[in-house]
Amino acid sequence: MSLYQVNKLLRDINLSAELAQRCRTAPEAVLPQYALTPEEQEAIKSWQVRKLYDMGANPFLLLVYSMATGKDMRAYVKAMNQLS
């Protein structure tokens, strides 16, 4: 399990608008900088927040990372309630 790395990425994105922008436009350049499993990489790339939550990612970080990457609250709540 590398959830530490997932949470770290989510946190870094929340603290850096520049990283948030790069994660939106070129995730393939950002994600290899974190020790993520292929499943985690895919879940982040395709914004599967419910899956990340079920895997154990921190929910507060999932929300703020989503906001930082341009998602709105309505879309977030909908995605979080779609079972992975």
Next chain:
Amino acid sequence: MAEIVVGIATSHVPFMAAPRRAEVDEGQHARVIAGLGEARKLLEQARPDAIVIFSTDHFDRCFYDNLPPFLVGIGEEAEGPVTNLSGMPKVKLKIASALGRFIVSEGLDNGVDFALSQDLPLDHAEVVPLSFLTPGWEIPIVPIVVNAFAPPMPSLKRCWQVGGFVRETVERWPEKKRVAVIGTGGLSHWVGPPETGRINGEFDRWFLQCLVEGKAAEVIEKYKKAEDLEKIAGNGGQEVRDWLAVAAAMPAALKPRVLAYEPIAQWVTGTGVMAWV
């Protein structure tokens, strides 16, 4: 010796400090802002020289690489908020560093192992409430960041003990100073999990009533496990730790009363203000 002259507990939801959005009920908004205004008046009447503020973090100062249960800021100044959720400009505040250092050293000598920081930035958990309570930013603070955001967290009982320890320590601080204690956070809110947006007004009102009636022990007994509190008050509801710490820090002469409580759906937070005077 120093004395504790007033206590305040309040939510710190960033929306509070932003202009009212049209969809937020005008009456609810007005009652919360009035409660904060009354709290400010009580604080000013108490004329504190310093403020001890129990607050929490939002992963912008602490993370899983270094996660203290209780972290005291003892630098000379602190600036924030680190992340700008409320559109607030950054502010710089003086730290009451002599009091902060006294609390840390007394703690380490007496079984409360505080972590310390000489360069602790501020979070919206301090800046939003203080923008209402001390808008001149003139009173130095001692920030005590309680881990109420990243499991595993200190128990409610421990937060109560630490609040009590802060009271004893302030009261033996050999300076003739007047000290306020503020706690920020809560009340019930779910931020991020599937229940995001839920508020439990029933829990919030019960919790406030427990504090008013001096029955914090009931809360502590009922929610020994953070998971149980999370089910009923959400992950954001874990911040009631800061309210319990303030309640425990109050001398018997200061009596509690609720100044405002509104479950504000658009703020996704049960929003409360309380004072001990």
